[in-house]
Amino acid sequence: MKKYLLSFALACMSLTAFAQTDYEKIMTEKIAKIETCKTPEDFQTLANDFERIGSKESSQWLPPYYAAFSQIQKGRVMMRNGNMQELDGVASQAEKFLGLAQSLAGADNAEIHLLKKMANSLRMMVNPAQRFMTDGARASEELNIAEKLDAANPRIALIKAEDIYFTPEQYGGSKTKGLELFKEALVKYNNYKLKTALDPNWGRSEAEYFISLPVEKTK
Known part of the structure; x- marks a missing residue:
């Protein structure tokens, strides 16, 4: 009987390991x-x-996290194409997934708070003049929370660099300071240690791109 129970337990462990491997693969x-x-x-x-x-x-919190990130990236492409009116819906979808991810990962996950910042920024871009004090303020709050939780996170530095770089100078932006922050972000990418192979690791190529731009293109 003990031999049977041991064989059954080993079989269950093997199935669990196989399922985990399959999850990690996909x-x-x-x-x-x-x-x-x-x-x-x-x-x-x-x-x-x-x-x-x-x-x-x-x-697992990572599937809804990446579903939210995919929605945010969708919105950023739409924004670059001038399609601002649908950004509210995209942000809502991202926030739905982020709520699920946070319920699984807990409230102290910097990566989730950073995506909440990005979702609020998408909402603000529908009408920046009207929404700066609402969605813009929420975006800043989420970024501050993320930074307090994980100041060494390179993606936080990257998004801060984006904000400074693309904000007009009359509103406090600076391409020069933005480039400095992209360089800081790249240093953090080089030093940051992931907890697992599936953890968020996006953004390095963007930092490298801006750092590589000729000086005249950054003015």
Whole structure:
């Protein structure tokens, strides 16, 4: 009887390990696709994929996190294309996934607070003049929370660099200071240690891109 129970326990452990390996494999494949997505449709498809993974792996916070990130990236592409009117809906979808991720990971997760900052920034861009004191303020608050939780996080430095770089000088922006912050972000990328291979690790290529720009293009 003891031999049977031991065999059963070992079989259960093997199945659990196989399931975990399968989860890690598909997550690794989907995360890699973030770098190759170009259009809003690409990012929407990826968000759907992460949502499906999350429905099967309901105890894991990373699938809804990446679903939210895919939605935010979709919104950022739309913003660059001048399609501002649909950003509220995109931000709402991102926030839905972030609420789920936070319920699984806890309130002290800097990566989640950073994406909340980015979602609020998307909302603000629908009408910056009217929403700066509401969505803009919430974005700043979420960024401050993220930085307090994990000051060494390179993605926090990256988003701060973006904000300074793209804000007009009359509103406190500075391309020169933005570039300095991109350089700081790259240093942090080089020193930051991930807890797992699936943890957020996006943004390095953006920092490298801005640092590589000729001086005349940054003025």
